[in-house]
Amino acid sequence: MSSAIFNAEKMYTYIRGFAAALEMQQTLRALAFAREKHKGQFRKGGDPYIIHPLTMACSALSLGIRDDNVVATILLHDVCEDCATPPEELPVNDRVKRGVELMTFSIMDGETKESAKVRYYNMLPSCKEAAYTKLIDRCHNVSTMAGAFSKEKLIAYIDETRRFVIPMIRKIKEKYPDDTDALFVLKYHIVSVVDAIDCTIRTCEGEM
Numbered sequence: 436m437s438s439a440i441f442n443a444e445k446m447y448t449y450i451r452g453f454a455a456a457l458e459m460q461q462t463l464r465a466l467a468f469a470r471e472k473h474k475g476q477f478r479k480g481g482d483p484y485i486i487h488p489l490t491m492a493c494s495a496l497s498l499g500i501r502d503d504n505v506v507a508t509i510l511l512h513d514v515c516e517d518c519a520t521p522p523e524e525l526p527v528n529d530r531v532k533r534g535v536e537l538m539t540f541s542i543m544d545g546e547t548k549e550s551a552k553v554r555y556y557n558m559l560p561s562c563k564e565a566a567y568t569k570l571i572d573r574c575h576n577v578s579t580m581a582g583a584f585s586k587e588k589l590i591a592y593i594d595e596t597r598r599f600v601i602p603m604i605r606k607i608k609e610k611y612p613d614d615t616d617a618l619f620v621l622k623y624h625i626v627s628v629v630d631a632i633d634c635t636i637r638t639c640e641g642e643m
Contacts, residue, residue, distance in 0.1 A: 441482070446489040453496055454506070461507035462492075464526045469510045472518040479583035488512065491571045498617040500567065508534035508564040509571060515539045534564025538572075556599040560606040567614075570607070570621045573600050577628045589636060593629050601626065 447470065454462040469488055476484035491509045500506065508531050514520050516539045522532045537558055542551040559565045573596060580592060604622045608615060 441486050441490055443483055443486050443489060446486070446493050450489065450492050450496070450506075450510075454503075457501065457503075459501075459503040459506065461503045461527050461531050462510065465507035465510040465531065466492075468526050469514060472514045472520060476517065478579070480579055484513075484517075487575060491568075491575050494571055494574065495567070498620060500614075500617060502563070502567075504528070504530045504534065504564050505567050507531045508538070508568045511535045512538045512568045512572060530564060534562055534568060537562050537565035538568055552595070552599065556603055560603060560610055563611060566603070566607045566611075569600070570604065570618070570625075574621050574624050577625055577632070581632055586636065589632060593633050596625065596629050 447466065450466055451463065453459075454466065470485055473483075473485045473488070478484055478487060488510045491512075492506055495506055495509055507527050511525055511527065511531065512535055514525065515522055515535055522536045522539075525532050525535060540551070540555055542548055543554075546554070559569050577592070577596065580589060584592060601622065604618055608618050611618075
């Protein structure tokens with residue numbers, strides 16, 4: 436059922452046609468580049484990796500997001516971190532490169548992982564491309580994590596989502612008030628899935 440809904444070729448064709456119709460040049464460049472870079476990679480759940488950014492891009496378009504730079508950033512958001520590709524090699528404009536760069540988590544000299552997360556999440560709202568990409572990325576990740584993460588990883592991911600991602604939505608809403616509807620849907624989905632999985636974990640622990 437999953438493969439029937441999330442078909443990489445169908446999503447690729449849909450995004451390409453949509454972007455061509457609206458003359459979204461950054462998206463068209465990012466689309467081909469992302470597919471090439473993620474070729475042969477797979478998600479923890481077993482799906483071809485390209486399904487992740489393609490699903491995210493389709494979600495953005497379905498939410499009414501038509502910003503060329505945002506959709507291009509979504510498509511490329513894991514290329515630097517997972518494909519060892521420097522931002523300067525991305526075939527897109529500087530706004531998209533910056534968005535992808537901010538999405539790429541790193542730990543600097545002298546930082547702990549926790550302090551690096553604080554810096555990372557504090558910087559994301561300053562860039563629309565990165566901010567929206569992070570929310571849609573988290574939306575897709577929480578939707579697929581139950582079948583791919585260990586119990587410990589689930590608990591840690593839920594904690595990170597509640598401490599950093601959900602509070603970040605308020606900052607993004609204040610900065611980009613025109614997108615209130617899309618932000619509401621993203622928040623509703625993330626919170627609902629996280630709460631449901633957390634409740635299931637706690638119920639299972641209570642039954643042991």
